[in-house]
Amino acid sequence: MTVDRLSRARLSQCVTGVPPSLGRPILAAGQDALSAANEDAAVGNALHTSIIITGGEALPVLVIDGGNFSDLDGFAREFSSLLCHYAWNGNLDAFNDILRGGFGTPEDGWVFRWINSDLSRAALSHHATIRWLEQILRTCHPSNRASVRARISDAQQGRGPTLFDMLVEIVRAHGAGGEEFEDGVVLELM
Incomplete structure (x- = not known):
């Protein structure tokens, strides 16, 4: 299965502001997304959005890098760079609202991939x-x-x-087993 070029282009441009020609390619089911992300980082490509195919359906993958920030304001800037026409100021109640979709995040489920999350755990201690x-x-x-x-x-x-614990708890509330599971947010701490 593939995502049509127009859908991919719209997602790439809206979620990251990166023109579709510079966005991550579509990853096939089973492809090692972390290796692909590390390859991108090594060559200096923007590492924020990709699309994975699971069970015939495409889920957008929004990626933040814990190595790019050292406090909550930095996390807010990093996360805001993923949003379409919206900036988050670091308020945790607003973060919860954003995860529901419609504030620049996909509305029909998505993967929130947090690479270098151990660095964030230490920084948001x-x-x-x-x-x-x-x-x-x-x-x-x-x-x-x-x-x-x-x-x-x-x-x-x-x-x-900690702040890290609070952010993770908020995200997990929007995924499987959470109070707002219908939002379909999948958290991947890497």
């Missing part, structure tokens, strides 16, 4: 979580301050979810 929560504390409603302070205290002791 409890230390990054503390900095993020301290920013929230400055602007949150007074009735929420005690809760945010408790989360900061937990993070300072290495307890509770």
Whole structure:
């Protein structure tokens, strides 16, 4: 099975802003996508979007590289580069909404491939979580301050979810077994 050229062109241009001639080629079922991605990275090609064929249906693959950012703002920029005519500012509630589709992500299921995710796990650790929560504390409603302070205290002791954990949990909620499974988002941590 193949995806017709027009569909591939529209997906490539919309999701990444890269002209179709520069986008990833279609990958056949069973082809090693990570090897293809690594080959692209080695020759300097844009590594953000590809299409894989599974069971006769094409799923867009949106790729971020944990080596391209070191904080939540960087993650937001990296993820936003995948979106069609939309920029995400790092708000986690908005990230959840984007994953439903219609804000620049495919609406009928897609693969979210996060390469070098171990680098992101380290960068978006409890230390990054503390900095993020301290920013929230400055602007949150007074009735929420005690809760945010408790989360900061937990993070300072290495307890509770990190920013990485929160992002992964949000994505997984939109995939198989998640509360919003109908969105069909498949997370691949590599």
